[in-house]
Amino acid sequence: MIDFLIIGGGIAGLSAGARLSQHGNVMVLEAEDALGYHASGRSAALFEESYGPPSVVALNKAGAAFLHTQNGGYLTPRGLMLVGAIDQPDMFEADCADLNMVKIPMEQAISRVPILNPGKVGFAAISDAAFDIDTDRLLQDFARTIRQNGGTVSTKSRVTGIRKEKHWVVEAGEIFEARTLINAAGAWVDEVAQLAGLPGIGITPRRRSMARLPAPGGHDVSVWPMMLGAGETWYAKPDAGKLLVSPSEADPVPPQDAYADDMVLAEGLARYEELMTEPVKRVETNWAGLRSFAPDGTLVLGRDPLDLSFVWCGGQGGYGFQTSPAASQLLCDLVVGNTPELEPDIVGMLTPDRLKR
Template structure:
């Protein structure tokens, strides 16, 4: 008998599975042929905890030690840039993100492609890191297997039912029985809840488009920071000798295998060009991912009060990798009745009770 059947093999499901492994036998079901195929495989892969709601920030800060223990962080740094007429927005973002204003000489030393004729203000935070997302997912998968559990791919859930306190879950070629369900299905979490006969919460997937473009000839961007426009209106991040550019769009979408929108890509590239001396003449590649938000844009973690055998791990909203270690610890603690990794106020803000 499976103690915890986790539906979803992205970072949410793997963190949930690793967290629950000490409490019983875990089986993770991923619908696709590979783990992290959808949103987790299309992440900007940055650990920057000063984003999101206060509860999301609390989870992010509580995750630092876990990331360090897993050995998945490497230095990156984050820079905020603004034009002369954006001073108010710049000041608000600088405070909100815990950044320090720097002069343009320092900004150009950190990111030499900035255009000083366009960029009037800059702020910087060195305590932001790249996350080795594949290593983190595989670390959690190994923890699950080491605890006697399984991580299975190509197992798309087709039906779910509950009889005599036992869940029966069927896929195309297998049937599973479990005492508890952990719903970590990313953009499909409400659809999984509906299959289980659990009231939906109202999650909204939102598309984000990204392009990989060449670095300027003769320049190595490896040490450059990630650069944001005010209001997270666009961003640029070094990636494998090239640059990822995004308009930081958040277009509502149905759950799906998302693809980039041409107009969104054009807007992102235009914003990048408008703040730098670079002219983009081609894309190396482009893609999109879905970031899924709860109605209050805060994660939903823990047992559903209407049926505690149905556990939510949902609404990561783009913060899945940043918060993964604390999510792992939170789910284990809330099920076992142990001390939580965040304070009571922030814990109450992530529990599904707020929607029931």
Template sequence: MSPSDVIVIGGGIAGIGAGAELAAGMSVCVLEAEPRLGYHATGRSAAIFIRNYGNATLRALNAASAGFLETPEGVSDRSLLTPRGELLVATEAELGDLETYGAGAEGLEWLTAAQAVDLVPILRPEIIAAATIEWDAQDIDVDRMLAGYARLLKHRGGQIETGARVSAIRREAGLWQVTAGGRDYRAPVIVNAAGAWATEVAKLAGARPVPLRPLRRTAAILPAPALHDVRNWPLFSSASESWYAKPEAGKLMVSPADEDPVEPQDAWADDMVLAEGLHRFEQAVTMPVTRVEHSWAGLRSFTPDRSPAVGFDPGCEGFFWLAGQGGYGVQTAPVLSRLTMELVTGATPGLPDSVLEALSPDRFHP
């Protein structure tokens, strides 16, 4: 096969978004191990844009992605966002968690217990010591976003190969030679957007791995509580993130907000973890959990400081990291896709130096 300028490994929102941005001026080939795009983390996302979610670096990335999500030129003809809101409720024991979340946050409104219950009538007012809402939190149409980026990538001449699991990587004469799905691909640059498998890809390439931990996150669909229309409720969560719930097609998606370390895999829901999380949810609401309609799990991969790793590997020529997005991958994909293009092509990045330093893979290998 004729060489590309860039091989992107991983067909989730990170890899497809970066591929689409790179394809504006380079030949790009995206290799996805699964039969379809977005099979793992992207397809199992909570699909919510929360500006104040994450550490200071991630909040900067959230802010930088907002404009694109509202006006996704080239990806969709209308906004990818719809109003939702995020309500955080704290017991007395969780007041410190809520104060920590509010530190440096913007656009939060503090509520009384009665006001929180007005928004979500199944909450138990007697246990709420404080509450806050971010009205600007919004649902993200993840399917339309991923499909739009894939369409843009192809329109710009890029290739997408599904069912192409990488089995070997070597570098010869300034080119990476990648074997995937029984075929060979060549390019001077690899973008490692393999999510939970990013460490395995790095080892195949001989790069020193960035410290990444895949963590399982479980969710379940519950019937809506009797006599309640949940469609306009905000996402609501405990301040310590021991559970959260989000309206989903007239029902409730509830998650234990678990972060259990696991090996890279097609994640599945652990019944005990789910049961414990649903019990915590039940303690905060008047709604008994009598039936689970469907449950699943996904993987969120974090670095030790919980910021992504984005940039060229300091010791492996032509090997670019785009990994460790954790639970923020969808909402930061627009800015990180653009940043990947800027760093790979040598363009001037649009982000401040402080953010670039906080994202650099160099920080793990002084």
């Protein structure tokens, strides 16, 4: 008998499994042939404490020490620059306040990103408290913790049936029996719930496209900060000597192996290009990922009020990696009956009983 059976081998499921593996036997079932295949493998991988709604910011802050120090740390300095066009003063000011960023003169902004167009960019702000996350090592370390504590992480294990007897019976190529079922299936969490005989919670998968460009103008982009367009209408992030550019769309789509929408991608690249002196000459490759949101835009963590042996670990949106240390600890505390370290009002913003179904 498995104590905690987790459906989903992305950052949500693996981090939850690592925490729960200290309290019982864990089994993680991942449908694909690799861990972190969908949203987790297509993340912008940035940690910025102030990014997200209040409950997410609380999780960011609670998990910051883990990301900075655990296993030698998972963060390296990147920086985040907010860029506003001349005709975007109000939008720029709102984003600057939300992200607690420091305004800088254009000369300083161009010294950090020399392809900014001074004839088009009217405003810039910087946060040096933004970091790249080593997402692959974080995923693998959580999986390793599960295995070291006697648990199992299984890929190519697509769940095809769930039923409730005295305990959960899950079909995934073979039959597994578990006391507690943790639903960490990303874009598919509502489908998993329905398979288990429970109503969904209104999770909406939203597509986000990405293009990889050669380094603009042959510049060394490794020292550039990530750039965010005012209103989050595009972003650009250095990656392995290239530049990733996204239109930052959030278009609702059914759960799927997502792919980039060519028109949306072209429009986003045009918004980015308008503020730069270097044109986009070539797209090396493109892809898309799904970010899944609850109706109120924040995570859903904890036992389902309709069946306490069914646990939600979903709605990570674009915050999965940066919230994973604290979100997984909160979920573990709620499942095993420990008092969470987070404030009760924050916990109330995250548990599933807040949602009308």
